[in-house]
Amino acid sequence: MRFFNTAGPVNCQDHYCIPPLTRFNLPEILMLIKQKKYFVLHAPRQSGKTSCMLALRDYLNHEGRYQALYINVEIAQTARNNVGRGIKAILSQLAHVSENLFSDPSPLENRASIFEENGEDAALGVALSLLCRVSTSPLVLIIDEIDSLIGDVLISVLRQIRAGYTKRPKLFPSSVILCGVRDIHDYRIHSEIEKEVITGGSAFNIKAESLRLGNFTKEETRTLLLEHTKETGQEIEEEAIKSVHLLTMDQPWLVNALAYEACFKIEDGIDRSLPITQSLVMEAKERLIQRRETHLDQLADKLKEERVRRVIEPILSGEGKPEIIPEDDIWYAEDLGLITTKGQLRISNPIYQEIIPRILTYST
Structure with missing residues (x-):
């Protein structure tokens, strides 16, 4: 399998x-x-x-x-x-x-x-x-x-x-x-x-x-999740698929990690006769954050860098205007996958938005 x-x-x-x-x-x-x-x-x-x-x-x-x-x-x-x-x-x-x-x-x-x-x-x-x-x-x-x-x-x-x-x-x-x-x-x-x-x-x-190389597209995230349905017959509800997309903004590791947790680790998800629901996806998200998986833990190292903090801290304080942050620092933080410059300058996905303030609080 x-x-x-x-x-x-x-x-x-x-x-x-x-x-x-x-x-x-x-x-x-x-x-x-x-x-x-x-x-x-x-x-x-x-x-x-x-x-x-x-x-x-x-x-x-x-x-x-x-x-x-x-x-x-x-x-x-x-x-x-x-x-x-x-x-x-x-x-x-x-x-x-x-x-x-x-x-x-x-x-x-x-x-x-x-x-x-x-x-x-x-x-x-x-x-x-x-x-x-x-x-x-x-x-x-x-x-x-x-x-x-x-x-x-x-x-x-x-x-x-x-x-x-x-x-x-x-x-x-x-x-x-x-x-x-x-x-x-x-x-x-x-x-x-x-x-x-x-x-x-x-x-x-x-x-x-x-x-x-960018993130998955929304359609690619859906396609990846439905590979599980094809393989096992287990239904993934539409709201669950939407939640994976919204929580991760299609960051590949996060998509895979949420889906693996929901489908292969949580007891109700392992039961193939039960559908993967939005609540299972939300439970999977909480588990990943609490465990500080390796991928999420790597954020802590990046947040120690002065170039990164010069971008992240104004965003978190609501002062993240591109004109007051050095352009090179914005490019750098975007290359690391920490922020997005599409539309408003912001942390790149809701999971990062939740865990980055925790890391900064813990480190100060």
């Missing part, structure tokens, strides 16, 4: 899902790849961006015009400003994922010697060139969790990719997609080496586009 997924990428064999490739403008992305562009796709945490990027990788490899590599660089986050350690971690990850795409032995099986011969500030670029030399088609590189990297490691990765840009497509990836929570213009990277703050735009000035 499939279920509503609240942890990790979606697998449509195991989870109720909206097909990931329908969640963004696939023709637009394919055009950028065809034009050999380097671009950014960003979205708040647990919005489905990793699922979408994995689906894009599989689509490109199946289509056959490109060879696509997906790499998650979060493994290098703990290196912080240690560039050598961070690049070694990324090379290890790159070698691992390339083994499945290229013939054995992998062109990166001697990654230790690549690092020793070229140094921390060039080894990643050399490794990517080696992969392109053996690739039978233009290489598309998808780098996920790019903004999990810290300080000089992030600067080094961005600059090594920028340095190889002019060698594409034969000696460097034809297209690179940087995937993270924030748009690159929001990066404020403190360099221990250069003793200054480097902006993402200056470190990666070859970005062609910034695309944002």
